[in-house]
Amino acid sequence: MKSAILQTATRYLLPILLLFSFFLLLRGHYYPGGGFVGGLVASIAFVLHSFANGTASTMKILRYKPLSLIPIGLAISTLSVVAPLLLGLPPMTGLWFEEPIPVIGMIGSALFFDLGVYLVVIGVVLTILFTIALEQ
Amino acid sequence: MLFTVLTGLITSSLLIPFGKLVKAKWSIVLPLVPVLLFVFYLLHIPTILGGTNLVQHVDWVPSLGVNLDFRLDGLSLLFALLITGIGTAIFFYGRTYLKGHPYFDRFFAYLLLFMSAMLGVVLSNNILTLFVFWELTSISSFFLIGFNNDSKASRDSALSALSITGLGGFFLLAGLIYMGHIAGTFMISELFTKHDLIVDHPQYPLIVGLIFIGAFTKSAQFPFHFWLPGAMKAPTPVSAYLHSATMVKAGIYLLARFTPILGHTEIWNNTLLIVGGFTMVFAAIHALFRVDLKGILAYSTISALGVLTFLLGLGTQEAIIAAAVFILVHALYKATLFMVTGIIDHETHTRDLTKLGGLRKVLFPVFIAALLAALSSAGLPSTFGFIGKDLIYEATLHYKTNWTLWLTALAVITNIGLVAAGFMAGLKPFTGKLPPGFANVHLPYPSMWIPPLILGSLGLIFGVFPGYIGDIFNYQAANAIVQTDTAMHLKIWHGFNTVLLLSLATLLIGIVVYFFNKPSERKLAAVERLNSIAPQRIFSIIGRSTMRLSNWYTQTFHNGYLRSYHIKIIVFAEILLGYKLWISGPIHIKWDSLTPLSWYEVGIVAMLLGALYIIVTTRSRLTSVVSTSVIGYCICLMFVFYSAPDLAMTQFTIDTLTTVLFVLVLYKLPSFINITSRWLQLRDAVVALGFGVILSLIALRVLQEPNVTEISSFYGENSYLLAKGKNVVNTILVDFRGLDTMFETVVLSIAAIGVYSLIRLRLKSSEKE
Numbered sequence: 001m002k003s004a005i006l007q008t009a010t011r012y013l014l015p016i017l018l019l020f021s022f023f024l025l026l027r028g029h030y031y032p033g034g035g036f037v038g039g040l041v042a043s044i045a046f047v048l049h050s051f052a053n054g055t056a057s058t059m060k061i062l063r064y065k066p067l068s069l070i071p072i073g074l075a076i077s078t079l080s081v082v083a084p085l086l087l088g089l090p091p092m093t094g095l096w097f098e099e100p101i102p103v104i105g106m107i108g109s110a111l112f113f114d115l116g117v118y119l120v121v122i123g124v125v126l127t128i129l130f131t132i133a134l135e136q
Numbered sequence: 137m138l139f140t141v142l143t144g145l146i147t148s149s150l151l152i153p154f155g156k157l158v159k160a161k162w163s164i165v166l167p168l169v170p171v172l173l174f175v176f177y178l179l180h181i182p183t184i185l186g187g188t189n190l191v192q193h194v195d196w197v198p199s200l201g202v203n204l205d206f207r208l209d210g211l212s213l214l215f216a217l218l219i220t221g222i223g224t225a226i227f228f229y230g231r232t233y234l235k236g237h238p239y240f241d242r243f244f245a246y247l248l249l250f251m252s253a254m255l256g257v258v259l260s261n262n263i264l265t266l267f268v269f270w271e272l273t274s275i276s277s278f279f280l281i282g283f284n285n286d287s288k289a290s291r292d293s294a295l296s297a298l299s300i301t302g303l304g305g306f307f308l309l310a311g312l313i314y315m316g317h318i319a320g321t322f323m324i325s326e327l328f329t330k331h332d333l334i335v336d337h338p339q340y341p342l343i344v345g346l347i348f349i350g351a352f353t354k355s356a357q358f359p360f361h362f363w364l365p366g367a368m369k370a371p372t373p374v375s376a377y378l379h380s381a382t383m384v385k386a387g388i389y390l391l392a393r394f395t396p397i398l399g400h401t402e403i404w405n406n407t408l409l410i411v412g413g414f415t416m417v418f419a420a421i422h423a424l425f426r427v428d429l430k431g432i433l434a435y436s437t438i439s440a441l442g443v444l445t446f447l448l449g450l451g452t453q454e455a456i457i458a459a460a461v462f463i464l465v466h467a468l469y470k471a472t473l474f475m476v477t478g479i480i481d482h483e484t485h486t487r488d489l490t491k492l493g494g495l496r497k498v499l500f501p502v503f504i505a506a507l508l509a510a511l512s513s514a515g516l517p518s519t520f521g522f523i524g525k526d527l528i529y530e531a532t533l534h535y536k537t538n539w540t541l542w543l544t545a546l547a548v549i550t551n552i553g554l555v556a557a558g559f560m561a562g563l564k565p566f567t568g569k570l571p572p573g574f575a576n577v578h579l580p581y582p583s584m585w586i587p588p589l590i591l592g593s594l595g596l597i598f599g600v601f602p603g604y605i606g607d608i609f610n611y612q613a614a615n616a617i618v619q620t621d622t623a624m625h626l627k628i629w630h631g632f633n634t635v636l637l638l639s640l641a642t643l644l645i646g647i648v649v650y651f652f653n654k655p656s657e658r659k660l661a662a663v664e665r666l667n668s669i670a671p672q673r674i675f676s677i678i679g680r681s682t683m684r685l686s687n688w689y690t691q692t693f694h695n696g697y698l699r700s701y702h703i704k705i706i707v708f709a710e711i712l713l714g715y716k717l718w719i720s721g722p723i724h725i726k727w728d729s730l731t732p733l734s735w736y737e738v739g740i741v742a743m744l745l746g747a748l749y750i751i752v753t754t755r756s757r758l759t760s761v762v763s764t765s766v767i768g769y770c771i772c773l774m775f776v777f778y779s780a781p782d783l784a785m786t787q788f789t790i791d792t793l794t795t796v797l798f799v800l801v802l803y804k805l806p807s808f809i810n811i812t813s814r815w816l817q818l819r820d821a822v823v824a825l826g827f828g829v830i831l832s833l834i835a836l837r838v839l840q841e842p843n844v845t846e847i848s849s850f851y852g853e854n855s856y857l858l859a860k861g862k863n864v865v866n867t868i869l870v871d872f873r874g875l876d877t878m879f880e881t882v883v884l885s886i887a888a889i890g891v892y893s894l895i896r897l898r899l900k901s902s903e904k905e
Contacts, residue, residue, distance in 0.1 A: 029863055030861060031863055032785060040789035040793060047793065073881070078878075094859055106860065110861070110871055114866075116881070117877060123885070127888040128887070129793070
């Protein structure tokens with residue numbers, strides 16, 4: 001589907017949607033949002049780009065195979081789960097910084113857990129869709 | 137003792153990573169395992185002779201009463217020495233026999249597994265652990281029989297052996313559990329004291345029957361004997377080890393072990409006498425008409441197992457002693473003969489008795505080994521076989537019934553057959569003229585002919601010092617079976633009496649039979665007809681029907697059509713949910729508790745119905761996919777109205793992506809053709825409507841339940857306090873139920889990797905083409 005309008009639009013939509021997805025991820029702890037939805041929105045951004053410009057060019061933007069996001073995401077989640085063990089606490093204990101960070105807000109282990117979920121979701125969705133799309 | 141069982145298991149699993157190494161250079165470590173274990177058990181002889189039994193207890197599944205309890209008494213020791221001792225010979229022999237075989241490491245892994253399992257059987261003090269090891273011997277035997285897995289005959293034999301012994305295993309398990317339940321214990325040492333309790337129980341015949349089936353299938357008693365000749369498809373070291381010296385004797389071990397618990401009753405003794413007596417005569421006669429060396433050995437093994445069952449059936453102390461001695465006698469000469477057969481097969485590539493002859497000229501040391509074994513098997517005075525046969529005749533002659541003469545006659549006939557069969561296997565290939573084709577047959581490596589030579593000579597040495605050997609190996613074994621402590625002493629010379637006369641007559645007639653019996657294919661075919669009495673046919677019919685059943689099951693339930701899977705899943709859910717709804721009582725709807733309808737709800741429902749109508753009627757896949765996503769979006773709107781923004785957001789994005797996925801897949805499908813008939817459409821409609829109705833009823837039913845708010849109020853109160861988040865849904869996802877989320881992400885990842893590898897792998901193979 002080669003459409004000049006869509007191609008032009010995605011050029012601006014891709015960064016905006018990615019930003020929005022990240023916004024959803026960060027606000028998830030207080031307002032509707034979270035890693036899962038954020039990841040889905042991010043995937044939609046890439047899927048839209050692939051619709052306008054072809055899957056091959058989206059893969060070029062991504063540089064790495066989306067499959068590689070899965071282990072990274074799982075690793076971040078796992079680390080956030082086992083991190084409390086280092087402090088002698090049971091795994092999955094919520095750890096939080098005392099002071100909120102400007103713009104982002106409170107940072108705690110739950111946020112990293114969500115970040116892992118976010119990356120895994122992007123990896124999974126893009127892997128499935130792009131693998132099927134690229135199959136000849 | 138636990139370590140002796142584990143040694144084999146651990147070595148066996150170590151062969152997975154180190155198999156290549158062992159195959160290339162370090163194969164010498166393999167025989168060291170049985171050597172080590174053999175020495176271990178040799179060192180225990182003095183303890184056992186002193187009359188103490190070793191016990192060891194390790195908790196395994198204490199809550200089920202299944203523990204690793206081991207016990208070493210005379211009977212166990214005799215078997216443990218056989219397993220490790222013959223094992224040592226077989227390991228040395230097999231190492232050369234299979235040199236350079238591509239599955240060399242695998243073979244020894246199976247063999248070690250088997251050895252451990254067999255040790256477990258004879259050492260277990262808990263009947264459930266005994267059963268586990270019992271099954272393990274069947275399984276390892278399956279792999280060993282089917283070792284030449286590119287031959288169909290070999291695979292079939294393996295399957296037939298496994299199904300017979302496995303079937304027997306089921307019966308055995310039932311019998312063991314029944315017995316343990318009645319006695320209130322699963323410990324063999326405790327069961328010894330419960331003999332009267334079990335024997336007087338009304339279900340006693342059932343228990344005995346179940347255990348008999350287990351033992352008879354394993355020890356190839358008529359009518360379950362037919363798997364054993366088939367099992368000879370295994371490489372010869374396996375036949376020598378499993379199917380003559382050890383595994384088939386597991387059934388005998390079981391009977392001997394349970395004699396003090398279940399024995400000394402009419403049912404016990406008479407069944408064993410009849411089954412054992414029939415098997416030994418049937419198989420001994422059968423052996424004479426075989427032309428395949430391994431066939432002769434297989435049938436003479438069945439006959440020998442029959443003799444052992446028969447002796448246990450006599451049940452007198454003399455008979456038990458005879459059995460204990462005969463186990464050793466038979467293991468020694470039969471393992472030797474098998475190994476000799478293996479050498480002949482290895483060097484001349486035939487086992488056909490009508491083609492073999494004169495091999496003594498080229499395989500002299502092998503001939504000596506075979507001759508010693510054949511003489512022991514024939515029971516020539518001063519061989520160990522002579523002692524064994526003497527004891528058998530003594531046992532039958534002293535058995536006080538009206539049938540004494542008949543029983544003795546059976547034993548004589550059997551032994552005549554065994555004498556002739558022993559000569560046929562051990563002497564025939566070596567005598568006469570050497571066929572010209574075998575002139576350049578050469579002796580194999582010493583590691584192949586030394587083990588049979590040693591075992592064969594032992595038959596002679598043991599025969600010269602029977603008193604000494606009997607004290608060491610058999611005296612405590614017999615005592616363990618009869619549970620008494622009486623001295624016995626084996627003697628070479630009993631003076632001129634009926635027994636000696638019978639022995640000599642047996643030998644003479646056996647030799648006469650050997651000279652006059654010329655086995656041929658024609659006679660074999662005539663005898664083979666006798667086999668049709670055996671339920672071999674029934675078993676093959678059962679086998680075929682099982683295949684058909686599984687074929688039918690696969691084609692019906694796993695036919696690969698998505699629509700078929702869907703309808704089965706939905707119908708199944710409908711039945712379960714419908715049943716649950718039905719028994720949960722009538723549904724009362726409190727109309728006043730429902731919120732009034734608003735106009736936008738009506739609008740959405742109208743949209744839903746419209747989309748539904750399009751899906752059902754459209755002839756375009758794309759349209760139906762888009763309409764499906766319309767339904768999804770409508771549901772999202774519902775979530776928004778009922779204040780579930782998180783759900784709505786997720787559903788929106790998921791729906792979008794699903795549609796994209798659908799379109800991508802649709803793109804690759806052939807154009808739409810309607811293949812469902814009117815009738816099928818009607819059926820689908822009924823199923824779909826049924827599902828909708830059931831779900832709606834469940835929703836209404838839920839309203840009837842008292843409103844429980846504990847869970848939601850807990851999360852509402854604690855999400856900020858404990859998880860520092862104001863979004864309850866998200867705190868549940870990442871904190872309260874974080875482990876669930878963790879595993880869900882893992883599941884998603886697996887799905888993605890699955891899709892990726894399925895599609896990519898297929899691409900790879902198509903690229904190859």
